[in-house]
Amino acid sequence: MSVNKCDQPIGVFDSGVGGLTVLRALQDLLPHENFLYLGDTARVPYGTKSAESVIKYALQAGGALVREGIKMLVVACNTASAVSIDSLAAAYGPLPVVGVVKPGAEAACLASKSGKIAVIATESTVKGGAYQRTICSMHPDAKIIAQACPLFVGLAEEGWTEGEIVEAIAARYLKPLFAQFGEEGPDTLVLGCTHFPVLRGAIAKVAGDKITLVDSAETTAKTVKCILAESNLNNDSNVSGEISFMATDSAERFAAVGSAFLGRPINPKNVRCIDL
Structure with a gap:
């Protein structure tokens, strides 16, 4: 019996649960699609690992999803x-x-009027310069300064998303970063890690009303929608799609922490633990 490729799930992977913010945007925009999410929770975070290690982990995670039978692979991890x-x-x-x-x-690039763009991300993403290169290729006159914010990942994972401590840490990272742009500062701040959107309230409070916060989840979902249409891979079903979860460590922790990122409860019984 032949498999209808359009019915196959879209594979999504991240180093942990942060990519669930991307999955949430995908499901909102593509409610009839099926999704298979893999969180490499045994090796989170990727942001402190070498490029060689991240490539190896990404190929292993991608391979696991491909073997499950997916029609597209979404890398919901900025570092990867x-x-x-x-x-x-x-x-x-x-x-x-x-x-x-x-x-x-x-x-x-679309959000910035002044061309002054700040990027916050993990250490590996900042050192690799991917955002800087990509933004410059689209906006050659842009001024881009990136700052690693490693503590944000831990805060997000622990559910510490608001309050004085979170705002104090955000200020410690952001104020020196913004000062490098001069008196006016940047007009756009890229949340260059999928963990960071859950801290959006605290980050926005420190950044102020004049700075537009950008995260890639919604834009990535729009890109996926376009590729599905161009490749004739749309799931034309009229029923809501299904989401399946895999993790490389502790289904219970994945479900408990991941629920805040996905915006709805995850039953640990629906999380399959695998080895990569």
């Missing part, structure tokens, strides 16, 4: 998108492979 997107495309093409860096950079 920054360093491994070409390796994934080479390994698993002609399967469409979509990362979050390019859509996020496009959104930043």
Whole structure:
């Protein structure tokens, strides 16, 4: 019996639960699509790992999803998108492979009027310079300064998303970053890690009303929708799609922490633990 490729799920992977913010945007925009999400929770975070390690982990995660039978691979991790997107495309093409860096950079360029764009991300994403290069390729006159904010990941994972402590840490990162742009500061701030949107309230409070916050989730979802249409891969079902979850460690923790990122409860019984 032949398999209808349009009915196959879209594979989404991240180093942990942060990519569930991308999955949430995908499901909102594409409610009839099926999704298979893999969180590499045993090796989170990717942001402190070497590029070689991240590429190896990404290929393993991508391979696990491909073996499950997916029609598209979404890399819902800024670090993995920054360093491994070409390796994934080479390994698993002609399967469409979509990362979050390019859509996020496009959104930043559209949002910025002054061309002064600040980027906050993990250490690996900042050092790799993917956002800087991608934004410059679209907006050559832009001034881009990136800052690693490693503590944000831990705060998000622990559910510390608001309050004085979170705002104090945000201020410690953001105020020196903004000062580098001069008196007027940047007009756009890219949340270059999928963990950061859950801290959006605290970050926005420190950044102020004059700075537009950009995260790549919504723009990535729009990119996926366009590719599905161009590739004739749309699921034309009239029923709501299904989401399946896989994790490389502790289904219970994945469900408990991930629920805040996805915006709805996750039953740990619906999370399958796998080895990569």
